Amino acid sequence: MPSQPRPVQEIKEVFALPQLKAVCSNCSLRELCLPLGLTAEEMDALDRTIHQRIPVKRGATLFRAGDSFRSIYAVRTGFFKTCVSAEDGREQVTGFHMSGELIGLDAIGVERHGCDAVALEDCEVCELPFARLESLARDIPALTRHFYKLMSREIVRDQGVMLLLGNMRAEERLAVFLLNLSQRLAARGFSSTGFHLRMTREEIGSYLGLKLETVSRAFSKFQADGLLKVQNKYVELLDPVGLKNLLGGCASLQGQ
Amino acid sequence: MPSQPRPVQEIKEVFALPQLKAVCSNCSLRELCLPLGLTAEEMDALDRTIHQRIPVKRGATLFRAGDSFRSIYAVRTGFFKTCVSAEDGREQVTGFHMSGELIGLDAIGVERHGCDAVALEDCEVCELPFARLESLARDIPALTRHFYKLMSREIVRDQGVMLLLGNMRAEERLAVFLLNLSQRLAARGFSSTGFHLRMTREEIGSYLGLKLETVSRAFSKFQADGLLKVQNKYVELLDPVGLKNLLGGCASLQGQ
DNA sequence: CGGCAACTTGATCAGGGTCAACAATAGTGG
């Protein structure tokens, strides 16, 4: 499935209305996303570097591993997965990304994307051309710093996943996953206890280093223990504290 | 074991000789380390931001998780491990770091180190105070860009580890580990086929998500298969190609 | 030389992978 054809930039230049131009300043995500901590003027400048909001249909790829790197993308609405694959077809989901989170940071180093980014539902992203972002950051120290922070946070997040993959048992992994999701949804004003999973059991399994059957069994176990109710993709956490207790004290499940 | 007392800066100010000041420009690692791609003048400026070379004794910690973040460190000589720990004591080695590699990038976001850095042999590091580095980078675009690259590369490296931990079997993991080590040593002018491991079986196991017995068994198996010769910490790769073939084509073992 | 940490190897066990059958759901086209 090819990625959605992108509205060419000229269209924006011609038809752009004032309220369309001021992307970040009006965005409900500005406290979570890149603009965090910028002044009004700085945010205006950032707005001008944003090409356009791009719709990405469910199942479409925003970019693929190997694509040459031009832009970072901020998720505005919807839900993405990123995954790396080995030559033999083995696939590893490296992250799930929701609104306000940036995708593509791993590509800066080699100027080529190292993973695929796939929309798990109909999405909208803000494209941030890296060259412009870089020159803008030269004038706005706060932006550079925030950018450092976001990259650094990604590293911390990955370390948490490594701890999970290296040390935890199946049920612990799923508990961490659910609690993390819950927390991120809460930060966006959604319910932290009832939510729809956008990904399949197989994708959860890939992310957690488990097979889909194991994920399914762990869900059933949690349900039998009264920790949650699961019906299909809808999950209701009945006892978040009980879930946390499963971990015997692993608070390193922050990050995005 | 507390980290080595650090020579206070005044000592440098008073006794610094010209050849001690020009740290990076004379450093054999400048093609691997932070200065890569800088002009002579830019490198001079970078030299001035470097506090001092700090010796770290074997077993000492350079920093601990929770320490407030001041500096990034470049390994000049020696070998470090970084590890995160959960509250219940579970420890995960997140990386091994050799000369020319930077440690501490994960701390930028939260201004607090997220892992311990422990010297596995007597080491020397260059301390790069982040505040100075940041203001210097404002004047040297190439430095900023290179800094982005290094952070981004760290993210890519972590993704590779996630693939390893999520998908690979014990022997594959050890093969990836050995080939990666071999490659990094080669990049530094050391033999790519014969080398001393600086870490214990347990540390290798922690990094690879395996128990030390499993690591030991995998070594024995490789030796029985004629892939390598191992005596204690000394390893000689007899058949690197054979090792690679074990992987059925996972080239994603780059990174540091 | 003694004491301790690190390593090796064997025996046993269990967590989770694999294979398989089936059920439920969502997406498709008439």
Next chain:
DNA sequence: CCACTATTGTTGACCCTGATCAAGTTGCCG
């Protein structure tokens, strides 16, 4: 709107990889 099909999810039975437990060896450092 409904029927049909493909995808996704659930559950069971069995097996294998790697964990665990244990004993003994080697090498290192004081």
